[in-house]
Amino acid sequence: DALRTAGEDASTCTVVGLACGSSHSVAVLANGTVLSWGRGEDGQLGHGDAEERVWPTAIFGLQGGEVTAVFCGAEYSAAVSTSTNSVFSWGWGDFGRLGHDDCQDLFVPKSIAGLAGRSVTTLACGDTHTCAVTDSGALLSFGRNQNGQLGLGTDDDALTPTLVSALEGHRITHVACGAEHTVACCEDGKAYSFGWGRYGNLGDGHRTDRWLPTRITQLEGKRIVTTACGWRHSIVLDDQGCLHTFGWSKYGQLGHGSLADQTLPKPVMDLDGVRITLVSGGWRHTVAADDTGCLYAWGWNKFGQLGSGSTVQIETRPVLIQPKFSDGQIIALACGWRHTLVADSLGQVFGWGRGVNGQLGCGNHTNHMKPVLLECLSAGTMDADALLAT
């Protein structure tokens, strides 16, 4: 039983990381076990087949891998082990997004040779491209590059992790990938963007693609500590807990009370006075958590992905998800294309939104308009044996 070994404390079975792709989900437990569920057609679940799973299921090929963080692209997945300096990827491989020097799909996880021994601290997956950050602050990218989303100054795809040399000398701390663009931030608080820019999602006041990292000068004076991207929108969080959003707003996903695209970063005014700690961008929605455990969501709600319980299809301003369902802090938050998952410091995991592919992990194919406690992943109710057996 790799999930729970003899004498192991129950706390090691707590969810510490979550990621959502277009229609699938991945979680990592404190003991390094990785679970996946939802749509599996392209190998994104990593169980060696193309079938969907409606319950979280341990990925056999990662057992013993000491995984510490998980990431999802639209139809692929990745896992990082900081203790073994390994990065694994699996799922749809076209354009080299898996980083294995080919374009093969993979139905089981495989260690990326080009990152072996590199101390990768965080990663981001877009639709067809992937970026990795090392502990020395280097940014590496691979996959499709036709809009310059790899930041290499060309539009040539890269089948293996490639150093973004234009950012050498900057210590990158965090990176986020949209469908075809990238936003990174540095230790000095500066943010850079590159790739597809048609909706203003590069935040430079323009709508043109950029093949090289470009500093988002509008953020001068702010210290950016993390970044997130939805499909075509961008989000940065400053050290005061203030969110700034830009890019596509057709579904209200920027949170400014409008459907108008923003080509420059703009503070989400409705969250003034709230200290945001975590944020995630979905296909057309955005969810953020504050330092008191409150959750706010805005954008597209067609499938209940805002968790507000409302049937309103679009919310252009942040909506507080009520009732507040946790007494703890939100420690993990992930938006898929049409669904959302969160985990709190009490070991509870909740999901809501689209469920038709089993991506909510609650054993059915139902959409949920409000947060559902995922008992199978939550402290006190998790049955490690059952998770392994499904």
Added chain:
Amino acid sequence: DALRTAGEDASTCTVVGLACGSSHSVAVLANGTVLSWGRGEDGQLGHGDAEERVWPTAIFGLQGGEVTAVFCGAEYSAAVSTSTNSVFSWGWGDFGRLGHDDCQDLFVPKSIAGLAGRSVTTLACGDTHTCAVTDSGALLSFGRNQNGQLGLGTDDDALTPTLVSALEGHRITHVACGAEHTVACCEDGKAYSFGWGRYGNLGDGHRTDRWLPTRITQLEGKRIVTTACGWRHSIVLDDQGCLHTFGWSKYGQLGHGSLADQTLPKPVMDLDGVRITLVSGGWRHTVAADDTGCLYAWGWNKFGQLGSGSTVQIETRPVLIQPKFSDGQIIALACGWRHTLVADSLGQVFGWGRGVNGQLGCGNHTNHMKPVLLECLSAGTMDADALLAT
């Protein structure tokens, strides 16, 4: 009962056209009724909701529309009525692929104003772009254009149908769209290609994108009568019934016994002596019918999409689908991303391959490795009332 009116002959309930998207299917009957089934998440079924259908279901919004032909892009659909000179589109609308001067998704069919009154004879849908041919031989295009797939000499998207002026003076008779490229042929038998070309799928010996239609000179001396595209591969049929394929071959989808891309058209030698009449390209597979009612398939078979009954994952050469299941001619043939549908002159309809979204229309979510008779769509067993009621 719009499917079968009093005194109407049973023959008017025969399937005369089929189309398949990534995970959905559309059929049109001789009486103009349009049915859809499979994945509906993006509105591609046209029933006003986002739900899937496992049975063919009449599209209410097209009743009385006298539709004569249907077409599917990855996550959208279109229908043409030659008697009313109307073209309808619905589904995922990003980048203007639906042609309605915006990027809205549509969950019910809407007539394209920019084509109203134009006599559209045929249409093609790719991943994000659409092309229409008129009876005067004009080609119009709309949707995403970042690889020049609209043939307009730019990479600007077009939200409404736009004349491909570079082909004025040529009478276009047929067009096909791959994911991001286009192949058209003319009354004089010449073929032109444009758009994304990285895999040699433009057939010009190169791997570069082309923003303007370029004649495929390698076909000099052949008279091309129709074209088809898979996701990243291209197929042309000459007036001798000989297929020529080019582009991506990673899954054997070109049928040349190899996984090597072809940047120039190459005859499918294994079909020498066979007169092909119909051909369709899927995501990573190809299916062709000859003039005796035989069907041949090659490429990816992971989900049974070749219909061979074999568990071999890739066939690099045409495989005869056995036993020959029809005594008639094949009159319609459509490959989806992972499934295949055919209709014959006896009124029988068959489906096979991926079924997890209900895209086979046989009432379940099962993959089928061999052709399954779709009784609900076939002559003698079709129950028009049941189709309307589902």
